Amino acid sequence: MLKILVNNAVVHVPANATVAAALLHAGTAGFRRSVTGAPRGPLCAMGVCMECRVTIDGQPHQLACQTFCREGMEITAP
């Protein structure tokens, strides 16, 4: 298991979990806000739809579905 931070809360996730899987497991429904402010979550989970963009370790617009969790990773999702 790995320990990551989702909006400053500690979440334990299996090693080899993607950030998208970890966020859904942590109960994060909205990964981002759309241009009109609606919550959005992953749609395709394969790097095409870009709906799962989150901020990872301060880097915005990272694709949660194509990023593996790393120990201590900090994720911000509104």
Place this chain on the structure above:
Amino acid sequence: MTAFDVAILGAGPAGLSAARAAARSGKSVVLLDDNPAAGGQIWRGNARIAVPSEVRFLSATRVFDLRPGFEIACLPHGTIRAHKLILATGARELFLPFPGWTQPGVLGAGALQALAKSGLPVKGARVLVAGSGPLLLAVAAALRARGARIVGIAEQSPFSRILPLFQRHPSKLPEALALRARLLGVRYWTGVWPVRHEDGQTQLSNGKRISSDYLACGFGLLPNTEAAQLLGCRMDDGFVAVDSRQQTSVEGVYCAGEPTGIGGLKKALEEGERAGAAATGQPVAIRRSHTGGFVRDLAAAFAIRPQLYDLAGPDTILCRCEDVPYSAMAPMREWRNAKLQTRCGMGPCQGRICGPIGAHLFGWKPDGVRPPLFPVPAEALARVETPPGPENDRLDTGHSSNR
């Protein structure tokens, strides 16, 4: 600039099969994929063909431009040169809009399976699977094996259209029955589709309201042909045209797997093997493929019924990147006009999700493909060398006849 004899785009079954075949030649091979691990979507995280040790594998690599010669512009590696290209870019899911389809919790059928394979525990989660095609059953069975509670499967195609598929291809029946056996006790409705979704409740066309944690829906698979189109490969009814050696209309460019026709794993492995051998000058075992007829009949059995194009309400978002609703897009005459007036298709997915929606709902012909294939930071574009002179014109010519 790093140079290779062969570059393979996509490390799914077709790409890995091509890499294995190409590696046998002793030539230098590079394999690129935008995912963090090899395997593609079917083998996600559990590839059944290993990347050969002599093949250079670049994971988490996004190709955003391809030029004749060939030059592959990608992040984060810059420009890579290769004499031959094998496109094994796979497929994505077709999504059709209905009220509520943008809410979190509504996602692709293949998407939920991919997430489950990527560390999302689904034990005890209630899942409604909806849409069309054999993928629905495969996904439901796989999720159920992981402990999910499948609360129903809604297949839009009527049983009367699915039955002829098995009459014409009886060899596929045992596979289908085995899949159904893994779903004993699960309701499988045919001729039924989702009409709206709100806060975890899905209204189906048969009047039922189903509560679930996830609505996993996919209306079929779409080939990823952007790379082939950018190179000017001839298209045939939406798919990349290839000869019996997987060679496209562009010299030195080969294509394997779903982009040449949605046919699944076996077809992808065979085509990858042929492409890998052909691109490295090895003898190619040409087998008269029987997959063509099945690919056609499969598409007919799960053809989308017109009612599914009428589900969106005026406020239903069609372009999720730019939040463009149905009411803004419907009055437009064609795709280019709609893009300029509404910004649909201009966001980060570059029309990969709403382009097919425009094609299905309004009959709009998609634009030609232009670089960059994916959104990239300006500094990455600036690093790519731009060849001077008429070569730049290739982006504006020769693409209009595609699709």
